[in-house]
Amino acid sequence: MFLITDEQLDALLYDLATLYGYDFSGYSRPMLHRRFNRMFRLKEFSGFEDFRRAISNKPELLNWLVAEITVPVTEMFRDPEFFKVLREMVLPAVANAPLIRIWHAGCSTGEEAYSMAILLKELDLLHKSILYATDINPEVLKKAAAGVYPQNILEKYAENYYAAGGNQSFNDYYTSSYDLVKLNEQLKKKIVFSTHNLVTDASFNHFNLIICRNVIIYFNQQLQNRVLNLFDASLEQQGYLALGTKETLQFTSVNQQYQKPFPKEKIWQKI
Known part of the structure; x- marks a missing residue:
């Protein structure tokens, strides 16, 4: 071979x-x-x-x-307990910001960004929020911006939504057409989809919350430090950084600037 x-x-x-x-x-x-x-x-x-x-x-x-x-693999409300902590602890903590800025780095086909928009809507925060969803791959961003997904995966997404603390009808967030569903425009209009290369591109705003899950696990230590310093430069004081289940700030160059307020989740707060 x-x-x-x-x-x-x-x-x-x-x-x-x-x-x-x-x-x-x-x-x-x-x-x-x-x-x-x-x-x-x-x-x-x-x-x-x-x-x-x-x-x-x-x-x-x-x-x-x-x-x-x-590796563009994702789903809506993936790891429901993570989204439950966002709903109950993280988003209420940033709710007083005049404008809530959230960055989904490595957003793939956009499901997590739409999940966040749903959380914000249910917390009555979507009207004063803006979500930036970025990825290196322009092809997956086209799918994300369209907000159209196969009908057969919606049952799993609905299960995740309710497990993450959702208390409304998940059906209200999309319309069906044959074997596809289209997410509501109300969610889409608060999300900016754009290409961004974590390897080479600079910071482009300041954020209350940065989510980058299951991306830096594929980087070597030098590149991980580069990206984490980029996130640190992009994060407001007291802002939150969320990583994937196998990712950590331990042994990285920014570890001392953060605390981990939720022991079971990979969410850090800038101190």
């Missing part, structure tokens, strides 16, 4: 950076090897140079590769 060597991986990373501006050099090397080897195996290329040419010349292959590396 063919396996991409370190030298070949470096060549592919060079191509992605120079041709398309995607710098994955700070991502976990074992993860990158797994993703590239999987892609090579599934497409049955004749050899490495054939693989390299295809990535350089076929945009649809590039889009798939970026999706493979950035």
Whole structure:
């Protein structure tokens, strides 16, 4: 079985950076090897140079590769207990801000941003909130901005919603058409979807809450520190930073600036 060597991986990373501006050099090397080897195996290329040419010349292959590396997997109210803490503890703590700014970094197809909009609406805070949902991958952002999802996943989303403390009819937040559902425009109009590259781009605002779940786990330590310093520079004093279940601020360059007020959840507060 063919396996991409370190030298070949470096060549592919060079191509992605120079041709398309995607710098994955700070991502976990074992993860990158797994993703590239999987892609090579599934497409049955004749050899490495054939693989390299295809990535350089076929945009649809590039889009798939970026999706493979950035892992666009999400769902509405994913990890309901996390969203319950947001509903009951975090959002009430920032409710007095004149304008509540929330950043969903690495938002993928947008389900978590829409979940946040629902929480804010039910807490009567959506009218004075703005959500920025960003991702490196423009293809998943198109899906996020459309707010259209398969009908067959809504049962799971509804279960998550009620487990996260939802007390209204989840059906009120979307309209159905055949096998698709479209989320309400009232939710969408408070969300700004935009490309943002955590590897290279700078801070663009100050936020009361930053959510970046299951993204930095794929970064090496140097890139993790770079991104966490970016979040720190973007976060208001007393603001909150939420990470994924396997991510932590321990042993990072910003750890001393934060406390962890909710022991069971990966949510930190800037002190």
